[in-house]
Amino acid sequence: MPRRIAVVGAGLAAVSTCDALRARGYDGELVLYSAEHGLPYDRPPLSKDVLLGKARREDVSLRPEQWYEGQRIELRDGTSVRTIRPGEGGVELADGSVAGADRVVLATGGTPRPLPVPGGDDPAVHLLRTWEDAERLRERLLPGAAVTVVGAGLIGAETAAVAVALGCRVTLVDPVAVPLAGVVGDHLAGVLHRRHAEEGIEVITAGVERIERRAGQLVVRLAGREEGVVADTVVAGIGIRPAVELAQGAGLHVDNGVVVRVGQRTSHPNVFAVGDVARLDGHPVRHEHWEAAQRGGEAAASGLLGLTVPEVGAPWFWSDRYGVRLEAVGSMADAERVVLRGERMAFGLRGDRVVAAAGIDRGRDVKVARRIIDRGIEVDAGRLVDGGDLRSVLR
Numbered sequence: 356m357p358r359r360i361a362v363v364g365a366g367l368a369a370v371s372t373c374d375a376l377r378a379r380g381y382d383g384e385l386v387l388y389s390a391e392h393g394l395p396y397d398r399p400p401l402s403k404d405v406l407l408g409k410a411r412r413e414d415v416s417l418r419p420e421q422w423y424e425g426q427r428i429e430l431r432d433g434t435s436v437r438t439i440r441p442g443e444g445g446v447e448l449a450d451g452s453v454a455g456a457d458r459v460v461l462a463t464g465g466t467p468r469p470l471p472v473p474g475g476d477d478p479a480v481h482l483l484r485t486w487e488d489a490e491r492l493r494e495r496l497l498p499g500a501a502v503t504v505v506g507a508g509l510i511g512a513e514t515a516a517v518a519v520a521l522g523c524r525v526t527l528v529d530p531v532a533v534p535l536a537g538v539v540g541d542h543l544a545g546v547l548h549r550r551h552a553e554e555g556i557e558v559i560t561a562g563v564e565r566i567e568r569r570a571g572q573l574v575v576r577l578a579g580r581e582e583g584v585v586a587d588t589v590v591a592g593i594g595i596r597p598a599v600e601l602a603q604g605a606g607l608h609v610d611n612g613v614v615v616r617v618g619q620r621t622s623h624p625n626v627f628a629v630g631d632v633a634r635l636d637g638h639p640v641r642h643e644h645w646e647a648a649q650r651g652g653e654a655a656a657s658g659l660l661g662l663t664v665p666e667v668g669a670p671w672f673w674s675d676r677y678g679v680r681l682e683a684v685g686s687m688a689d690a691e692r693v694v695l696r697g698e699r700m701a702f703g704l705r706g707d708r709v710v711a712a713a714g715i716d717r718g719r720d721v722k723v724a725r726r727i728i729d730r731g732i733e734v735d736a737g738r739l740v741d742g743g744d745l746r747s748v749l750r
């Protein structure tokens with residue numbers, strides 16, 4: 356049993372790890388190092404209710420302050436870890452001091468990719484990852500403001516939807532004609548993407564070449580188009596880079612994230628990794644989603660305590676825009692074909708097995724689909740397509 360565990364990062368994956376450690380009977384010391392200030396908070400509301408001005412910081416806290424005290428978790432906010440020294444049993448903090456720890460959990464998440472073009476680092480080009488990012492951006496989303504969102508994936512699409520709801524004049528730019536097709540299938544991705552134009556957004560399929568300043572505004576220059584897009588504010592939602600520096604510094608196996616095995620174990624026996632920063636060995640992608648961070652924490656707690664690690668099943672996420680909810684489970688990339696159940700639900704099949712499903716406002720069907728995927732049930736595609744009760748497939 357470890358005596359002192361240091362958890363680096365204080366997002367959902369870190370808090371979930373601490374929660375699960377105590378729930379599984381861990382009685383030793385638990386220290387949570389957070390580079391950010393204040394209580395750990397949830398990120399999904401940042402691109403939804405926080406930008407809309409409907410949620411305050413205290414509304415998005417992951418746990419109340421007393422919880423940390425009650426669970427005997429030492430929360431060291433505003434404290435960055437500079438290096439981890441798993442062989443010597445400790446972590447080095449940004450002020451140069453060294454703190455002991457016989458196990459380290461890396462829950463460092465990721466940082467948004469800046470726009471990799473000239474002018475991409477202009478202060479009027481916003482990224483969205485932290486509470487401060489959301490606050491800064493919210494101040495810019497004023498009625499009538501010209502806002503260009505680059506990247507029409509999950510966060511870009513949500514931000515565009517919020518901006519148009521707040522009365523901004525929004526342009527959405529992506530080099531891919533139908534973003535998210537690889538995640539939810541062509542049909543659903545098309546339905547989702549067309550909705551932007553239906554809501555009054557100008558949608559442009561093009562890559563950004565550079566960003567110029569002109570008379571207090573920005574001009575977004577696009578490949579293959581003479582005319583630039585003039586904007587007061589640009590938001591880039593083009594993905595994140597996993598924060599792997601500490602793992603690299605300690606010589607851990609890093610390859611598109613910190614590579615982990617069952618129980619979130621890294622290549623060093625004293626180090627575990629969870630959440631957006633971790634990639635499960637043998638899986639091509641990191642699951643940068645809320646539930647993966649939550650479940651990763653539970654798996655890490657079991658791994659740290661030498662307990663049986665719960666099965667995680669297919670990854671799931673949701674995304675909200677224009678009052679509708681997209682949910683997806685499994686991996687559409689593994690599907691050989693996609694079949695539709697009405698206009699708003701798609702299943703990805705490999706042979707006779709369902710490997711992925713996605714739905715727009717189809718939460719109940721996605722839940723059933725998840726059980727079908729997790730149980731590996733073979734199914735006749737006709738039963739997915741017809742309008743009958745999907746639960747019959749489970750029987």
Ligand SMILES: Cc1cc2nc3c(=O)[nH]c(=O)nc-3n(C[C@H](O)[C@H](O)[C@H](O)COP(=O)(O)OP(=O)(O)OC[C@H]3O[C@@H](n4cnc5c(N)ncnc54)[C@H](O)[C@@H]3O)c2cc1C
Pocket residue numbers: 363364365366367368369388389390391397398399400401402434435436437462463464465483484485510598601629630631632642643644645646648671672673674675
């Ligand atoms: C705007 C937004 C909207 C989202 N919406 C959805 C959604 O609708 N649905 C969904 O499924 N998922 C959504 N997600 C994704 C989900 O929130 C993330 O997958 C989840 O927050 C990942 O948690 P994490 O703990 O791994 O990382 P993070 O939440 O990024 O936490 C990592 C923390 O570690 C800290 N840190 C890093 N390095 C150090 C260091 N050296 N020392 C100390 N601290 C350090 C960072 O400052 C940060 O606070 C959204 C994410 C964002 C940003």
